[in-house]
Amino acid sequence: MNVPELQIKNVSKTYTNNNGEEIHALTDVSLDIREGEFICLLGPSGCGKSTLLRIIADLLEPTTGQVSIHGLTPRETRLKQKYGIVFQQPVLYDWRNVRRNVCMPMEIIGVPKSERTARIDRMLNLVGLEKFGLKYPFELSGGMQQRVGIARALALEPEILLMDEPFSALDEFTREKLNEDLLAIWGKTKTTIIFVTHNIPESIFLSDRVVVLSPHPGRVSAVVDIDLPRPRTATLRESPEFYDYIAKIRHSFEGV
């Protein structure tokens, strides 16, 4: 019996914008996430998916409601350095090469030097960039930079990997390839992954469950279990079951 690792209870986020209007970014969101699960937060702009991710990560505070991770608050979890986070832009340091970029979080935490080298090697192997360790970010393509971002996020062996539309800035082909790579990585590390996206096929391909969010106000419209077999391969994208899921999810959006 999987104990929920992460519990989101009645979380709402409201803020006032520049015009003095109240924006309901999230209203009364409740969700349980199991350990080792791959879950997607899917929705168009303004549905609150990134807001929810940031609340989990303790980068934002909810207006009401609470989040607990194995009984700890987001802040406590963050301070215990249990998160890995990947953004839409790779956010790499131009002044460090790939290896030193991956190393950065470990320096902050104080992982001993010998262990650092071993982990960097493992991470680069995991994302398929073993040969690019000494390259600088500007020498890499967008897809490769994102892979470094993933390697860096995993370097701390986090319990939860938070990904905020990590592949949205890339072209379709690179994105699909990285989807498959990510699943391979997940298969090896078994981290819990919370993945934010606005791409319906991507959300289905990757996850165990898709949380569909609709905007104005931001809310959960549906939670869809994805009963597709693993490991998921490229051919799955063309299967009838896959298309059925796409249709089902498309229809569960409200007010878009």
Added chain:
Amino acid sequence: MELTRRDRRVVTLVWLGSIIVLWEVLAAVLLFLIQDNMASSKLPFPHDVLITFVGEWRSLLTAGFVTLSRAGLGFAIGGMIGVTLAVVMSLSKIAEKIAFPYLIVSQMIPVLGLAPIIFNIVRDMNMSRIVIAAYITFFPVAVNMLSGFKSVEDEKKELMRSIAANRVDIYLKLMFPYSLPYLFTGLKIAAPMAVTASILVDMLGSKSGIGVRILYSLYSSSFDIFWASVFTSAFMGILSYNIVIFAERLFIPWKNVASKKVGAK
């Protein structure tokens, strides 16, 4: 149309060459055509200046070094003060709001007036050169570095926050390396100004330094030395600027290459 390295060198040489030729022509025009008796003081022949320079090079360079070394020291001190100020202002919005007006006002006083004021207070020639160079340097460095700190993208800071980095780490590992290009912009602005200010202090009555040579040679109508000194000081300004550029290339090797790479995002 992109110019290759070789093209650019050729362009520079042609440019330099034509300036010298134009100059010789103008000097000749002034002397022979217009028959100006004061020609040698207004526009000397380049070859005359060169001959004087070669003849007097030891004393000129020594004088230049005196001024330049003090300016350099002041520049370094001013730079450190500027960086410290930028850090303080970025840590506290209140500090920034309080400090900024004073900073702006500090730069309102023209250098020409500043030099005698500083000399009057400090009363020592060498110290004055250092102080004025520091004074000129700290402002561009502080302002530019603060600008650099402020332009760090939110996501980079969020990343640091997500792994619970402390302030020291955030500054050492993110803010400072990120802002190095901004620091060097400030230094590049300050370098020639610091040298000029230092020369100005010379002229207030020191016994060494290139500014003194300029002044004395002007008053004693030794125009050859005058022009040679002027060119030495111009050379010092250019040298100081190029030293900063060289240092920039050393510390920020990624800067130029990174901006050339297009289409990664």
